[in-house]
Amino acid sequence: GQNIDQPTEMTATEGAIVQINCTYQTSGFNGLFWYQQHAGEAPTFLSYNVLDGLEEKGRFSSFLSRSKGYSYLLLKELQMKDSASYLCAVRDGNYQLIWGAGTKLIIKP
């Protein structure tokens, strides 16, 4: 079957750096997405990786290793507003998007 694993919850301190990991096993691969979802709100797009390597967007970076079935989202200079769930989603060989259950990130002052 297809599977995406992320830690359920992580805690970090304001101003620090946090890395949220995502491992996947899917039938084929056509890209990986990261979304942010604040409590009670809709998911919003953060990043997309289809080739190996690091994609940087301001305070957020996302890394992909296709051979290892692994990605991470790196958040720098954490702010209280970064408290949210972070969802990893993989587009499989049939171009269907498979979603992880999300990682709840708690930021402490």
Added chain:
Amino acid sequence: NAGVTQTPKFRVLKTGQSMTLLCAQDMNHEYMYWYRQDPGMGLRLIHYSVGEGTTAKGEVPDGYNVSRLNKREFSLRLESAAPSQTSVYFCASSYQGSSYEQYFGPGTRLTVT
């Protein structure tokens, strides 16, 4: 530019009642999707549409029907609601192409008693 809108925002149904959730997007997207989100689980695709007049089943289609009314609007209907359908429902849309992200509506919180 409202993006993706959904109605209603909240609803409580009794078992066996029916309802229709409406979704509209103003971004000229070809693809539209209906998801449900339950605690501790990833978003699960119910049905989707790759263009006007077309629909297809997703991962959890049983108990739901959809209609792509036109390019902008995509409806989800529960004919006979069950407690297992208590969930948050999200509509999303995207351009055609595997690299395009999905844009989500604000969600509908449905409780079936």
